[in-house]
Amino acid sequence: MLKDPLTLLGILDRLGNLLRSDMRRVGGESGLQVVHLQAMIYLAQANRFSNTPQALAEYLGLTKGTVSQSLLLLDRNNLIERYQDGEDRRVVRLRLSSEGEEMLRVSGLHELWRSSTRDLSANRIRTVVSALRDTLFRIQDQAGGSNFGTCETCIHWSRRSARAYHCEWYGERLSMSESRELCRTHLPRSTYLPEDR
Amino acid sequence: MLKDPLTLLGILDRLGNLLRSDMRRVGGESGLQVVHLQAMIYLAQANRFSNTPQALAEYLGLTKGTVSQSLLLLDRNNLIERYQDGEDRRVVRLRLSSEGEEMLRVSGLHELWRSSTRDLSANRIRTVVSALRDTLFRIQDQAGGSNFGTCETCIHWSRRSARAYHCEWYGERLSMSESRELCRTHLPRSTYLPEDR
DNA sequence: ATAAATTGATATCGAGTCGATACTATCTTA
DNA sequence: TAAGATAGTATCGACTCGATATCAATTTAT
Structure with a gap:
């Protein structure tokens, strides 16, 4: 049973709920939903070919329409910045604002994980x-x-x-x-x- | 960087989004949300001390009020059954109905995982x-x-x-x-x- | 013994997610 | 130059979710 792949899936499921729950807690303090934090965390990692609404939608497994709404909210809260791409004027580029970066830094979202993997x-x-x-x-x-x-x-x-x-x-x-x-x-x-x- | 715990967290994050996306796809076919499938999957595993709304709420990291609504919907769709506990009459016990079990079996939710961990x-x-x-x-x-x-x-x-x-x-x-x-x-x-x- | 506190569950409400659909603008291809 | 593809936004309805309130049953304190 230790070598059962479904055991592993069960652990990942529960881990996911715990991490999600932590995001909910952190987000609640700033009036953000889980998906908003996920978007910010993605943008903190994405390279310059992957910082678009479309890429984010694919990463999260959501439709571009849905993601568009979340980005609108993040923009209204000044947590991200959006700017036109120089080559293709359909494309919108995204980046965390300094407020957004600060907010992630302060959130302590990774602390739980860090301390739990320390050993x-x-x-x-x-x-x-x-x-x-x-x-x-x-x-x-x-x-x-x-x-x-x-x-x-x-x-x-x-x-x-x-x-x-x-x-x-x-x-x-x-x-x-x-x-x-x-x-x-x-x-x-x-x-x-x-x-x- | 291979030994960075944050690398691991990033992988878990992306894995979570993919599995969640798969649940959304499966659920969409039956008019269910992700959280409904998660509840059913939990009930398929929970022992007889842990098959209550409260336990499910704790597992999912949601409030009992929120979970209560999801269970109502699952009950309306005849995917779960609810019955009173014999000892403590406040407690509601939950179990998958045969339709619910069948629905999980047919969904093929674990197939993606199984085939991807095969090697x-x-x-x-x-x-x-x-x-x-x-x-x-x-x-x-x-x-x-x-x-x-x-x-x-x-x-x-x-x-x-x-x-x-x-x-x-x-x-x-x-x-x-x-x-x-x-x-x-x-x-x-x-x-x-x-x-x- | 009885009142107070606790626990398990449900109901209601408002803000917000989410997919579906439709739409605009831009780029690519025929 | 027209047709199709691609990136993004807007709108709508069903539903989630937390906060709050309520109710019933149980446990604890006095």
Whole structure:
């Protein structure tokens, strides 16, 4: 029973409810719903190709209309900023305002998680991350929508020199910190290749 | 970065959105919201001490008033049954109706998960379950509400004979299959003891 | 023993989510 | 240059959710 995948799903379910409940508590203090915090947390991680309403909708698994309303509210509360894209004038770009960043910082949303994982060894975390990441990539592949992930595990990513990285997909240079951000066109390499099944 | 707990949190976040999105899809076909499916899934696992509206509210991290409404809807749709407790006449007991069980079976809700974890070795799953379970128990302890878990990891549980188990907390006999159900008064043993911190 | 407090559940209300649909604006393709 | 695709917004109805109030049953305190 310890090796039952459904046991794992049950744990994830309960963990999800606890984290969600914590978000509700934190959001309540600022008049925000859970989905608003999720949006802000996403925007804090998203790279410059993935900071749009559409990408957020795909990340959250909601329709763009629904997400549009949430973004409107965040904008009214000055927690995010929206600006036109230079290339494609249909596209709206999003970023956290300084108030938004401050609000996330103060919220202490990650504290519960941090303190509860403190005693896990680096090795154990590595195993968990690796296994869940494989599972995530498989699920994303089957679900058929966008695939989210960071450059580290992406097939489009390559190192050009000591400090210069490159994305073959967008054909653009990436800084090291950009390479750690979340991207909506992630394609997993090594451990799991969606093609060979 | 592979060993960063926040990386793990990010994966759980995205996994949660995907699973939630899948529930929305399945629920949409039957006119149910995500929370209704979550309630049914809980009731399919809960033991006989934990099948009440209050326990469900604690599991989901919602108020009892909110949960009461969801249960009303499930009852109207004949997906659950409600009956009075024999001992305490304030208490309402819940169980899935045969329609409810059938509906869960047909939904194929676990298929996505099953197929995506198929290639994880038993050993890998064991490690993941163990690490996340420790984390879950810590979070539950800090959150201060009810602690959910199965007898296997509970300090109140003991084996009386070959096939007979016993719960010291409720002072009642448990069958083997009952021992695998979810309980709202779980207290973790061995790996993590909340007292010694 | 009886009043007070607690507990489990339901009802009501308002703010807000969410999908469906329709719509506008912009870009791409034929 | 017209048709289609894409990004985003607006509107509407069903429903969630917390806050609050209420009720009944149980437990505790005096």
